[in-house]
Amino acid sequence: MINFLKFRWLYILISAVVIGAGLFSIVKWGFRYSIDFTGGSNFEFQTNKVIEKNQLLKVLDQNKISMVSLKLENKNILLRTKVLDQKQESLLKKDLETKLKIKITVLRSETVGPILGKEAIGKTLIASILAVIGILIYMSFAFKGFNFAFAAILAMFHDLLVVIGTYSLLSHFFGAEVDMMFVTAVLTTMSFSVHDTIIIFDKIREYHQEQGTLEMESASNQALTETMVRSLNNSMTIIFMLLALTMMGGSTIRFFILTLLIGTITGTYSSPFVATPILVWLEKKRKK
Amino acid sequence: MKLIKTIFIAAILLGLIWVDLPENIKTKYKVPNKIDFNIFGLNIKKEFNTKLGLDLKGGSNLVFEADTSKVKKEDLTDALNSARDVIERRVNFFGVTEPQIQTVKSGDVYRLSVDLPGISNYEEAIKLIGQTAQLTFKELGQTDAKIATTTPIFLQLTKETGLSGIHINKSTIEFDSQTGKPQVGLKFNKQGTDLFAQITKRNIGKPVGIFLDNMPLTTPVVQTEILDGSAVITGNFTTDEAKKLTIAINSGALPLPIKLVGQKNIGPTLGDIEVKKSVYAGAIGLIMVLLFMIIYYGRLGLIASLALIIYGLISLFIFKAIPVVLTLPGVAGFILSIGMAVDANILIFERIKEELRAGKNFDIAVRLGFGRAIDAIKDANITTLIVAFILFNPLNWEFLPQFGMVKGFALTLAIGVATSLFTGVVITKRLINIFYKTR
Numbered sequence: 023m024i025n026f027l028k029f030r031w032l033y034i035l036i037s038a039v040v041i042g043a044g045l046f047s048i049v050k051w052g053f054r055y056s057i058d059f060t061g062g063s064n065f066e067f068q069t070n071k072v073i074e075k076n077q078l079l080k081v082l083d084q085n086k087i088s089m090v091s092l093k094l095e096n097k098n099i100l101l102r103t104k105v106l107d108q109k110q111e112s113l114l115k116k117d118l119e120t121k122l123k124i125k126i127t128v129l130r131s132e133t134v135g136p137i138l139g140k141e142a143i144g145k146t147l148i149a150s151i152l153a154v155i156g157i158l159i160y161m162s163f164a165f166k167g168f169n170f171a172f173a174a175i176l177a178m179f180h181d182l183l184v185v186i187g188t189y190s191l192l193s194h195f196f197g198a199e200v201d202m203m204f205v206t207a208v209l210t211t212m213s214f215s216v217h218d219t220i221i222i223f224d225k226i227r228e229y230h231q232e233q234g235t236l237e238m239e240s241a242s243n244q245a246l247t248e249t250m251v252r253s254l255n256n257s258m259t260i261i262f263m264l265l266a267l268t269m270m271g272g273s274t275i276r277f278f279i280l281t282l283l284i285g286t287i288t289g290t291y292s293s294p295f296v297a298t299p300i301l302v303w304l305e306k307k308r309k310k
Numbered sequence: 311m312k313l314i315k316t317i318f319i320a321a322i323l324l325g326l327i328w329v330d331l332p333e334n335i336k337t338k339y340k341v342p343n344k345i346d347f348n349i350f351g352l353n354i355k356k357e358f359n360t361k362l363g364l365d366l367k368g369g370s371n372l373v374f375e376a377d378t379s380k381v382k383k384e385d386l387t388d389a390l391n392s393a394r395d396v397i398e399r400r401v402n403f404f405g406v407t408e409p410q411i412q413t414v415k416s417g418d419v420y421r422l423s424v425d426l427p428g429i430s431n432y433e434e435a436i437k438l439i440g441q442t443a444q445l446t447f448k449e450l451g452q453t454d455a456k457i458a459t460t461t462p463i464f465l466q467l468t469k470e471t472g473l474s475g476i477h478i479n480k481s482t483i484e485f486d487s488q489t490g491k492p493q494v495g496l497k498f499n500k501q502g503t504d505l506f507a508q509i510t511k512r513n514i515g516k517p518v519g520i521f522l523d524n525m526p527l528t529t530p531v532v533q534t535e536i537l538d539g540s541a542v543i544t545g546n547f548t549t550d551e552a553k554k555l556t557i558a559i560n561s562g563a564l565p566l567p568i569k570l571v572g573q574k575n576i577g578p579t580l581g582d583i584e585v586k587k588s589v590y591a592g593a594i595g596l597i598m599v600l601l602f603m604i605i606y607y608g609r610l611g612l613i614a615s616l617a618l619i620i621y622g623l624i625s626l627f628i629f630k631a632i633p634v635v636l637t638l639p640g641v642a643g644f645i646l647s648i649g650m651a652v653d654a655n656i657l658i659f660e661r662i663k664e665e666l667r668a669g670k671n672f673d674i675a676v677r678l679g680f681g682r683a684i685d686a687i688k689d690a691n692i693t694t695l696i697v698a699f700i701l702f703n704p705l706n707w708e709f710l711p712q713f714g715m716v717k718g719f720a721l722t723l724a725i726g727v728a729t730s731l732f733t734g735v736v737i738t739k740r741l742i743n744i745f746y747k748t749r
Contacts, residue, residue: 107570108433108436108437108570111433112433127577128575128577129576129577130574130575130576130577131432131573131574131575132573132574132575133570133572133573133574134572134574135373135375135571135572141416146716149700149701149703149716152700153696153697153700153701156693156696156697156700157693157696157697160692160693160696161689161693164689164692202639202715202716203638203639203715205716206639206642206715206716206719207642209697209701209716209719210642210643210646210719210723212697213646213693213694213697213698213723214646214649216690216693216694216697217650217653217690217691217693217694218690220686220689220690220693221653221657221686221690224685224686224689224690225686228682248660248664249660251660252653252656252657252660255602255606255656256649256652256653256656256657258602259599259602259603259649259652259653259656260645260646260649260652262595262598262599262602263592263595263596263598263599263645263648263649264595264645265595266591266592266594266595266598267588267591267592267595267645269591270587270590270591270594275584275588275638278638278642279642282642282645282646286649
């Protein structure tokens with residue numbers, strides 16, 4: 023048996039560093055929001071020949087289009103603007119084609135009014151809160167005690183902070199945008215985190231009940247020792263899957279998969295090293 | 311008895327594989343992907359196709375906001391429903407297969423979300439759908455002679471005649487016999503015919519205007535009284551414009567004006583590349599997972615891999631049978647559920663190993679290990695199902711997500727988790743009993 027709980031200060035330190043870096047990034051740089059949240063228009067055009075940025079900018083200017091960002095990649099134009107209506111969009115496309123003498127294929131075009139995204143995030147938030155309450159109730163019944171549920175939820179919030187914080191870093195350094203896919207990834211992380219924690223708690227409960235006199239701490243240590251291999255193996259399999267998708271999958275889902283990857287890692291980490299110490303601490307407090 | 315059981319299982323397995331076969335790969339032997347037969351007088355008909363969402367297949371999602379200010383509160387539901395029907399008819403005329411049109415309420419705002427899979431010419435579609443297509447006929451109003459000479463004719467046509475789009479039975483595209491120019495022919499219903507006869511009678515020598523959404527289309531001068539209930543809209547139409555106008559008139563007028571507030575259009579090529587790359591990557595990831603399991607757990611790993619493949623076949627079967635529209639978040643939900651399915655197997659194996667280490671014999675170890683592992687698997691999966699249930703929002707509550715992305719994620723996650731509970735409990739156990747017992 024390995025005394026995992028002896029190193030709880032180390033776990034706190036690791037979590038504090040990761041979450042601290044994330045929070046720092048959130049405060050300092052914030053996020054880049056996709057048009058899902060800010061409203062606006064996104065275009066991805068493919069042209070039949072490479073064009074120059076200056077020419078493109080000139081046409082945008084002539085059409086009085088307020089550009090937010092522009093990226094030229096080989097023959098692809100990635101353009102983000104304030105909300106354009108249908109008429110402005112077709113005019114711009116036609117104008118670009120005639121003035122730059124190119125042919126445009128629209129790969130993607132999105133326009134979102136500013137209200138839609140805010141509503142979506144609000145509703146998702148309510149759903150998440152309900153989900154948390156649901157988990158609390160179910161776990162309190164299943165584990166016959168509120169502390170198990172509470173510790174699992176706290177670990178889930180830990181993972182939430184890790185994912186959101188790292189995404190802010192990704193956002194700042196690599197241009198990842200907060201969009202509906204990110205929201206989905208966060209939701210995935212939340213359910214994975216609780217799922218993983220329950221597996222370990224189940225083992226702790228078993229040792230604690232079977233060997234009635236056993237202290238929560240040593241029951242936990244024993245459980246952690248026995249489940250460590252399965253935790254690592256299991257996360258390995260998910261990480262294999264996600265790594266393959268991150269490196270070879272399509273570009274539109276790259277940040278999404280990366281977020282899932284981070285979520286899986288922290289979700290696995292938090293079960294033995296965040297949720298379990300919290301549980302032991304809560305139980306100790308209760309006994310006193 | 312045992313033989314019958316084996317045959318039965320083999321038949322189910324073959325059935326699963328048959329349904330799961332990719333439908334777009336051309337093979338030498340054509341494999342049908344639908345059932346259509348009669349049994350005990352019942353006609354059983356079912357087609358199995360993978361349905362890809364807009365983000366994978368390409369297509370458009372258009373969100374319109376309805377202007378409800380001019381509709382009475384008690385008529386609102388009717389108006390929205392009929393707006394949805396009108397849009398559906400227009401879209402069908404446009405040649406889109408399986409459009410999805412939903413009304414979404416949010417506070418006081420009513421929206422219509424229109425999914426047009428596989429469409430590339432979204433600009434035209436937006437124009438066509440958004441048109442209110444309120445056709446009205448107007449005659450000269452009371453104006454003094456001085457203004458009459460200076461203002462254009464259509465501004466003088468201010469008096470409503472009471473004849474409108476609802477009186478039209480059918481609209482067709484016609485070509486002028488002399489100029490060959492396209493024009494739009496109208497055929498009135500009985501009430502419309504009577505009205506039109508009265509209008510033309512009292513307006514001989516005077517102009518009568520046909521207006522679309524209050525814009526004049528044509529303002530011909532009436533020559534004679536028209537009794538046969540037909541009229542022609544001439545105007546400077548191209549064939550295409552004339553065709554769209556007939557579509558708009560035939561599908562009926564929108565009962566309330568709508569405004570485009572959001573649109574997402576994914577070109578078919580982009581989705582295609584993304585799907586190919588992701589499927590490829592997913593396959594490699596899966597092979598790595600299987601290899602890892604086999605290397606680490608040996609024979610048990612092989613069994614788990616087999617269980618995992620069966621799990622994949624069953625999930626795919628459910629996706630095709632319901633059918634579930636697969637979107638990117640949906641795929642994410644599925645990947646997560648694969649992870650959880652692997653987890654269930656690993657849990658079971660670790661438990662069995664534990665019991666073996668404790669010195670129990672194999673049979674008992676399997677039984678105890680299973681029993682214990684199932685507890686954990688059940689608790690973990692039920693919480694996941696709770697989360698999926700809330701996110702899916704089956705009762706379509708207004709304060710929860712009603713949009714496709716999160717719902718798609720929740721649905722595949724729920725199906726995947728439920729299936730993994732089944733494969734974990736039933737199939738892995740069977741497989742262990744079959745393959746492992748002899749040792």
